[in-house]
Amino acid sequence: MNPIFMVAGILVVWAIAFVVFITLQMKRKNAEAELVAASTTKAIVHFYGDVSAIDGQDAAIYHPIKGQMLDTIVALEPGHHTFVGSFQMTENGIVVKNKNYYATDIEFEFDVEIGKVYRVGLYKNVNHEEKVIMTLPLTVSGFGAKTLYLIAYNE
Incomplete structure:
Protein backbone atom coordinates (compact mmCIF):
# COMPACT_ATOMS: atom_id res chain seq x y z
CA MET A 1 0.00 0.00 0.00
CA ASN A 2 1.19 3.47 -0.84
CA PRO A 3 2.44 5.42 2.22
CA ILE A 4 0.64 8.54 1.01
CA PHE A 5 -2.71 6.74 1.31
CA MET A 6 -1.82 5.57 4.80
CA VAL A 7 -0.90 9.09 5.91
CA ALA A 8 -4.04 10.49 4.27
CA GLY A 9 -6.16 7.84 6.00
CA ILE A 10 -4.63 8.65 9.38
CA LEU A 11 -5.24 12.37 8.81
CA VAL A 12 -8.89 11.73 7.90
CA VAL A 13 -9.44 9.60 11.02
CA TRP A 14 -7.72 12.27 13.15
CA ALA A 15 -9.89 15.04 11.63
CA ILE A 16 -13.10 13.08 12.26
CA ALA A 17 -12.08 12.32 15.86
CA PHE A 18 -11.15 15.99 16.36
CA VAL A 19 -14.58 17.15 15.17
CA VAL A 20 -16.35 14.60 17.39
CA PHE A 21 -14.40 15.62 20.50
CA ILE A 22 -14.87 19.35 19.84
CA THR A 23 -18.61 18.74 19.42
CA LEU A 24 -18.77 16.84 22.72
CA GLN A 25 -16.82 19.60 24.48
CA MET A 26 -19.20 22.26 23.12
CA LYS A 27 -22.21 20.22 24.30
CA ARG A 28 -20.72 19.99 27.80
CA LYS A 29 -19.99 23.72 27.81
CA ASN A 30 -23.54 24.57 26.70
CA ALA A 31 -25.09 22.15 29.23
CA GLU A 32 -23.02 23.73 32.01
CA ALA A 33 -24.06 27.25 30.96
CA GLU A 34 -27.73 26.20 30.83
CA LEU A 35 -27.53 24.65 34.31
CA VAL A 36 -25.99 27.82 35.75
CA ALA A 37 -28.57 30.04 34.02
CA ALA A 38 -31.49 27.88 35.20
CA SER A 39 -30.21 27.69 38.79
CA THR A 40 -30.02 31.31 39.92
CA THR A 41 -31.65 30.46 43.27
CA LYS A 42 -29.33 27.52 43.94
CA ALA A 43 -25.66 26.79 44.57
CA ILE A 44 -23.57 25.06 41.90
CA VAL A 45 -21.25 22.28 43.12
CA HIS A 46 -18.50 20.78 40.91
CA PHE A 47 -17.26 17.36 42.05
CA TYR A 48 -13.91 16.34 40.58
CA GLY A 49 -14.80 12.72 41.14
CA ASP A 50 -17.99 10.71 41.34
CA VAL A 51 -20.71 11.55 43.82
CA SER A 52 -23.02 8.63 44.59
CA ALA A 53 -25.33 10.10 47.25
CA ILE A 54 -26.52 13.53 48.27
CA ASP A 55 -28.45 13.93 51.52
CA GLY A 56 -28.84 10.15 51.76
CA GLN A 57 -30.47 9.86 48.32
CA ASP A 58 -29.13 8.70 44.99
CA ALA A 59 -27.29 11.59 43.31
CA ALA A 60 -29.14 10.92 40.04
CA ILE A 61 -32.32 12.58 41.38
CA TYR A 62 -30.41 15.89 41.40
CA HIS A 63 -29.81 15.55 37.63
CA PRO A 64 -26.00 15.84 37.60
CA ILE A 65 -24.26 16.75 34.36
CA LYS A 66 -20.68 16.30 33.14
CA GLY A 67 -18.79 19.57 32.86
CA GLN A 68 -16.02 20.69 30.58
CA MET A 69 -13.34 19.15 32.80
CA LEU A 70 -15.34 15.90 33.11
CA ASP A 71 -16.41 16.98 36.58
CA THR A 72 -19.85 16.16 37.93
CA ILE A 73 -21.95 19.31 38.37
CA VAL A 74 -25.06 19.56 40.56
CA ALA A 75 -27.33 22.49 41.45
CA LEU A 76 -28.38 22.37 45.12
CA GLU A 77 -30.74 24.34 47.31
CA PRO A 78 -28.94 26.52 49.88
CA GLY A 79 -28.31 24.87 53.23
CA HIS A 80 -26.48 21.96 54.81
CA HIS A 81 -25.86 18.91 52.62
CA THR A 82 -24.20 15.53 53.12
CA PHE A 83 -22.40 13.69 50.33
CA VAL A 84 -20.86 10.31 49.56
CA GLY A 85 -18.27 10.32 46.80
CA SER A 86 -15.24 8.65 45.29
CA PHE A 87 -12.21 10.60 44.12
CA GLN A 88 -8.95 9.87 42.35
CA MET A 89 -5.67 11.77 42.07
CA THR A 90 -2.59 11.02 39.99
CA GLU A 91 0.82 12.11 41.20
CA ASN A 92 3.23 12.54 38.33
CA GLY A 93 6.60 10.91 38.86
CA ILE A 94 9.89 11.96 37.34
CA VAL A 95 12.07 9.04 38.33
CA VAL A 96 9.33 6.51 39.09
CA LYS A 97 5.99 5.76 37.50
CA ASN A 98 2.93 7.90 38.10
CA LYS A 99 1.05 7.00 41.27
CA ASN A 100 -2.73 6.86 41.41
CA TYR A 101 -4.46 7.49 44.72
CA TYR A 102 -8.09 6.50 45.29
CA ALA A 103 -10.50 7.62 47.98
CA THR A 104 -13.75 5.68 47.70
CA ASP A 105 -17.07 6.13 49.46
CA ILE A 106 -15.93 9.14 51.45
CA SER A 141 -1.21 3.73 53.58
CA GLY A 142 1.39 1.46 52.07
CA PHE A 143 4.79 2.22 50.60
CA GLY A 144 5.32 5.97 50.65
CA ALA A 145 2.35 6.74 52.89
CA LYS A 146 0.87 10.14 52.15
CA THR A 147 -1.79 12.46 53.47
CA LEU A 148 -4.16 13.79 50.83
CA TYR A 149 -6.96 16.28 51.38
CA LEU A 150 -10.55 16.23 50.23
CA ILE A 151 -11.19 19.96 49.91
CA ALA A 152 -14.34 21.93 49.18
CA TYR A 153 -13.86 25.59 48.34
CA ASN A 154 -15.89 28.36 46.77
CA GLU A 155 -14.87 30.84 44.13
Whole structure:
Protein backbone atom coordinates (compact mmCIF):
# COMPACT_ATOMS: atom_id res chain seq x y z
CA MET A 1 0.00 0.00 0.00
CA ASN A 2 1.19 3.47 -0.84
CA PRO A 3 2.44 5.42 2.22
CA ILE A 4 0.64 8.54 1.01
CA PHE A 5 -2.71 6.74 1.31
CA MET A 6 -1.82 5.57 4.80
CA VAL A 7 -0.90 9.09 5.91
CA ALA A 8 -4.04 10.49 4.27
CA GLY A 9 -6.16 7.84 6.00
CA ILE A 10 -4.63 8.65 9.38
CA LEU A 11 -5.24 12.37 8.81
CA VAL A 12 -8.89 11.73 7.90
CA VAL A 13 -9.44 9.60 11.02
CA TRP A 14 -7.72 12.27 13.15
CA ALA A 15 -9.89 15.04 11.63
CA ILE A 16 -13.10 13.08 12.26
CA ALA A 17 -12.08 12.32 15.86
CA PHE A 18 -11.15 15.99 16.36
CA VAL A 19 -14.58 17.15 15.17
CA VAL A 20 -16.35 14.60 17.39
CA PHE A 21 -14.40 15.62 20.50
CA ILE A 22 -14.87 19.35 19.84
CA THR A 23 -18.61 18.74 19.42
CA LEU A 24 -18.77 16.84 22.72
CA GLN A 25 -16.82 19.60 24.48
CA MET A 26 -19.20 22.26 23.12
CA LYS A 27 -22.21 20.22 24.30
CA ARG A 28 -20.72 19.99 27.80
CA LYS A 29 -19.99 23.72 27.81
CA ASN A 30 -23.54 24.57 26.70
CA ALA A 31 -25.09 22.15 29.23
CA GLU A 32 -23.02 23.73 32.01
CA ALA A 33 -24.06 27.25 30.96
CA GLU A 34 -27.73 26.20 30.83
CA LEU A 35 -27.53 24.65 34.31
CA VAL A 36 -25.99 27.82 35.75
CA ALA A 37 -28.57 30.04 34.02
CA ALA A 38 -31.49 27.88 35.20
CA SER A 39 -30.21 27.69 38.79
CA THR A 40 -30.02 31.31 39.92
CA THR A 41 -31.65 30.46 43.27
CA LYS A 42 -29.33 27.52 43.94
CA ALA A 43 -25.66 26.79 44.57
CA ILE A 44 -23.57 25.06 41.90
CA VAL A 45 -21.25 22.28 43.12
CA HIS A 46 -18.50 20.78 40.91
CA PHE A 47 -17.26 17.36 42.05
CA TYR A 48 -13.91 16.34 40.58
CA GLY A 49 -14.80 12.72 41.14
CA ASP A 50 -17.99 10.71 41.34
CA VAL A 51 -20.71 11.55 43.82
CA SER A 52 -23.02 8.63 44.59
CA ALA A 53 -25.33 10.10 47.25
CA ILE A 54 -26.52 13.53 48.27
CA ASP A 55 -28.45 13.93 51.52
CA GLY A 56 -28.84 10.15 51.76
CA GLN A 57 -30.47 9.86 48.32
CA ASP A 58 -29.13 8.70 44.99
CA ALA A 59 -27.29 11.59 43.31
CA ALA A 60 -29.14 10.92 40.04
CA ILE A 61 -32.32 12.58 41.38
CA TYR A 62 -30.41 15.89 41.40
CA HIS A 63 -29.81 15.55 37.63
CA PRO A 64 -26.00 15.84 37.60
CA ILE A 65 -24.26 16.75 34.36
CA LYS A 66 -20.68 16.30 33.14
CA GLY A 67 -18.79 19.57 32.86
CA GLN A 68 -16.02 20.69 30.58
CA MET A 69 -13.34 19.15 32.80
CA LEU A 70 -15.34 15.90 33.11
CA ASP A 71 -16.41 16.98 36.58
CA THR A 72 -19.85 16.16 37.93
CA ILE A 73 -21.95 19.31 38.37
CA VAL A 74 -25.06 19.56 40.56
CA ALA A 75 -27.33 22.49 41.45
CA LEU A 76 -28.38 22.37 45.12
CA GLU A 77 -30.74 24.34 47.31
CA PRO A 78 -28.94 26.52 49.88
CA GLY A 79 -28.31 24.87 53.23
CA HIS A 80 -26.48 21.96 54.81
CA HIS A 81 -25.86 18.91 52.62
CA THR A 82 -24.20 15.53 53.12
CA PHE A 83 -22.40 13.69 50.33
CA VAL A 84 -20.86 10.31 49.56
CA GLY A 85 -18.27 10.32 46.80
CA SER A 86 -15.24 8.65 45.29
CA PHE A 87 -12.21 10.60 44.12
CA GLN A 88 -8.95 9.87 42.35
CA MET A 89 -5.67 11.77 42.07
CA THR A 90 -2.59 11.02 39.99
CA GLU A 91 0.82 12.11 41.20
CA ASN A 92 3.23 12.54 38.33
CA GLY A 93 6.60 10.91 38.86
CA ILE A 94 9.89 11.96 37.34
CA VAL A 95 12.07 9.04 38.33
CA VAL A 96 9.33 6.51 39.09
CA LYS A 97 5.99 5.76 37.50
CA ASN A 98 2.93 7.90 38.10
CA LYS A 99 1.05 7.00 41.27
CA ASN A 100 -2.73 6.86 41.41
CA TYR A 101 -4.46 7.49 44.72
CA TYR A 102 -8.09 6.50 45.29
CA ALA A 103 -10.50 7.62 47.98
CA THR A 104 -13.75 5.68 47.70
CA ASP A 105 -17.07 6.13 49.46
CA ILE A 106 -15.93 9.14 51.45
CA GLU A 107 -18.70 10.73 53.52
CA PHE A 108 -18.50 14.50 53.97
CA GLU A 109 -20.76 17.49 54.51
CA PHE A 110 -20.76 21.27 54.20
CA ASP A 111 -23.11 24.24 53.79
CA VAL A 112 -23.81 25.89 50.44
CA GLU A 113 -25.07 29.41 49.84
CA ILE A 114 -27.30 30.74 47.11
CA GLY A 115 -25.53 31.85 43.94
CA LYS A 116 -22.09 30.53 44.89
CA VAL A 117 -19.96 28.02 43.00
CA TYR A 118 -18.21 25.27 44.97
CA ARG A 119 -15.51 22.84 43.85
CA VAL A 120 -14.76 19.55 45.63
CA GLY A 121 -11.71 17.45 44.85
CA LEU A 122 -8.73 15.48 46.11
CA TYR A 123 -5.56 17.56 46.54
CA LYS A 124 -2.00 17.12 47.82
CA ASN A 125 -1.92 20.46 49.65
CA VAL A 126 -4.33 23.00 51.06
CA ASN A 127 -3.84 25.89 48.59
CA HIS A 128 -7.15 27.75 48.86
CA GLU A 129 -6.96 28.69 52.53
CA GLU A 130 -9.10 31.83 52.42
CA LYS A 131 -11.88 30.09 50.48
CA VAL A 132 -11.81 26.60 52.00
CA ILE A 133 -15.21 25.41 53.20
CA MET A 134 -14.21 21.90 54.24
CA THR A 135 -10.91 20.01 54.55
CA LEU A 136 -10.90 16.29 55.23
CA PRO A 137 -7.43 14.72 55.60
CA LEU A 138 -7.15 11.22 54.14
CA THR A 139 -4.16 9.00 54.83
CA VAL A 140 -3.08 6.67 52.05
CA SER A 141 -1.21 3.73 53.58
CA GLY A 142 1.39 1.46 52.07
CA PHE A 143 4.79 2.22 50.60
CA GLY A 144 5.32 5.97 50.65
CA ALA A 145 2.35 6.74 52.89
CA LYS A 146 0.87 10.14 52.15
CA THR A 147 -1.79 12.46 53.47
CA LEU A 148 -4.16 13.79 50.83
CA TYR A 149 -6.96 16.28 51.38
CA LEU A 150 -10.55 16.23 50.23
CA ILE A 151 -11.19 19.96 49.91
CA ALA A 152 -14.34 21.93 49.18
CA TYR A 153 -13.86 25.59 48.34
CA ASN A 154 -15.89 28.36 46.77
CA GLU A 155 -14.87 30.84 44.13
